[in-house]
Amino acid sequence: MSQTHPPFRADIVGSFLRPAALKEARVQFQRGAIDASVLEKIEDEEIRRVVEQQEAAGLQVVTDGEFRRAWWHFDFLEQLDGVTGYKGEQGIQFQGVQTSAKQIRVDGRVGFNPEHPMLDHFRYLAGVANVMPKMTIPSPSVLHFRGGRKKIDSGVYPSLDAFFADTADAYRDAIRAFYEAGCRYLQLDDTVWAYLCSEKELQAARDRGDDPDQLQAIYAEMINHALADKPDDLYVSLHVCRGNFRSTWISEGGYEPVAETLFGKVGVDAWFLEYDSDRAGSFDPLRFIPEGHQQAVLGLITTKVGELEDPQAVRARLDEATQFVDKQQLCLSPQCGFASTEEGNNLAEQAQWDKIRLTLEIANAYWGQG
Template sequence: MQPRNESHRSDASLSSNEARVRAPFRADTVGSLLRSEPLKQARRDHQAGVLDASALRGVEDEEIRRIVARQEQIGLKAVTDGEFRRAWWHFDFLDRLTGVEGYEAEQGIQFQGVATKARSVRVIDKLGFADDHPMLDDFRFLDGVTRTATAKMTIPSPSVLHFRGGRRNIDSGVYPSLDGFFADLADTYRDAIRGFYAAGCRYLQLDDTVWAYLCSAKELEAARARGDDPDHLQRIYAEVLNHALAGRPDDLHVSLHVCRGNFRSTWISEGGYEPVAETLFGKVDVDAYFLEYDTERAGGFEPLRFLPEGHKQAVLGLVTTKSGELESGEALEARIAEASRFVARDQLCLSPQCGFASTEEGNLLSEEEQWAKLARVVEIARRVWDDA
């Protein structure tokens, strides 16, 4: 998979955020937020035919302005739109790629004791990223209402389009060989990254459940049952990511969030990072990793030893989004000190372990508990790092 020999530096005017970006920040956020009641009601009204698409977007705009201001008030230096325009963290982006369609699946994604709505995506034509992808405008709006912080965009990582459906969700008439699929997937994401940069984005996060699934014996067995060979997937996914990221501008910061599943306060995969750490931390060309470390399901900090010395950041997801109980500051500081045994403290940051609402249903805590957790992240980061 060879990168194209073309410049990816945009001629577009620089974002107002560019001068103050230093991502990831000591206190950072993964992205999604609990949907507000006005937004939930507007969605219900839209589905009932009472509210048209333009009016719904107006409500979304107003609620995004409100949550951006709240994030800035708390002291976060990176803010998101809470994914307020999405129903899903991934499908809303993926099914607007050229060659991809969403469809009603036979069953939802199974979590611990609960399943999502029956929805999925499949590849029906050659992949591509169009200049009118709606999330480009979504970012432009976020950037326009952000005042004191950096606007952060979140999109699913390329491996997400492949792993759960595998070969069966990729039309064999379009892609007789998966080599062609992965090559086009990498090119599609290079175009997407270029598109967000041209729109003014300087902080992009790729959300990726797959690296955590590659640590889970249960998920690896499920992949084999679908006809995939997971033993080769680490190398393939690393190559796709690196091709997509090759030649990106120096002022574009790209992070990778490794997620273990997040729906209604439940999860999918468990297992420490050791099986993927050498490839993930040492060979994938992102600037930072958002890592879930809120429970024993994530294992210990030992895999952080593979993080290149003096290069790349690990954002420790020590604050859970799955319950409203507020973590003690002392406990968080002790965990950061423990992680510092394996990687320099200067290469560490702090965040929640995941978003608060990877789907529109959201996790089982209140909005005020959500804000308290984000404020705790800022508080502890300021206590631990002089440059927070």
């Protein structure tokens, strides 16, 4: 395939189903039956194995499967200065199922801790990878949107302008730190842009006391500020998802309400876009992607069920997308990770790898061997 740098023609979002040995080890650790050093050793072994599996499948990019995390976002965010994780009264409501009651709040000045544990997580991944290692972290908008004003201490931040500025600075420091740790492919996972396409989620933001009409510009500015010092050889992608927990979702609605800002003003190298169901709408919003080097990675392979897609139907969808963006600016991936939380989606591990191989086979055929 004629793509020598990220994103690759066949790419991945990041998380993989947790192996039974890892799940058991985390239960034992929580019970106090094993200590942190034993858990880390098991995590190391399982990460090495999942990297080998990704490489054996033929991927040009690998992640650690997010095996050291319980959540795709909280584990990173609660290690920022000024952010505290705690057990709330209820979890996040998905379609017919609710998560555990993990929550975070901002009770101090937000900053990036240079000892953030995920820097070492990346270093381990890079040490066992033979192809491009990718690090995934939540986007800066995620720290704000879910809790909004109510979860940000007004004594610390009487004005949210200062909170947005500090968070953008923290992410600027984070991007620099990951680069210095050797990272050349960083992904910002961002459910918020999809939530801004959902009237239900917009109303929830209003109910929290936030003005969602202002958030597109604010979030775009935060991301662009974080990227201001990005070296040319660091590739940063933004993954947009409508929720992914035990094969369910949160929001619905096409990208049109945010497309002009998301594609026209956010300066990432690529967007990973959920497109595996009618919830994502049409490809029309891709018309806002400028001609040039930025790419759209179309998530046409679902991670929510194990049934394999028809390759011909996926190729037809790719052809449809080329009506709005050049073929050479497109790539293919699963629409999300297979386990955005440690519970994982409702499909077998074998189906997960079948999906990865299908993605590779379709991409090889569609863009040709390079």
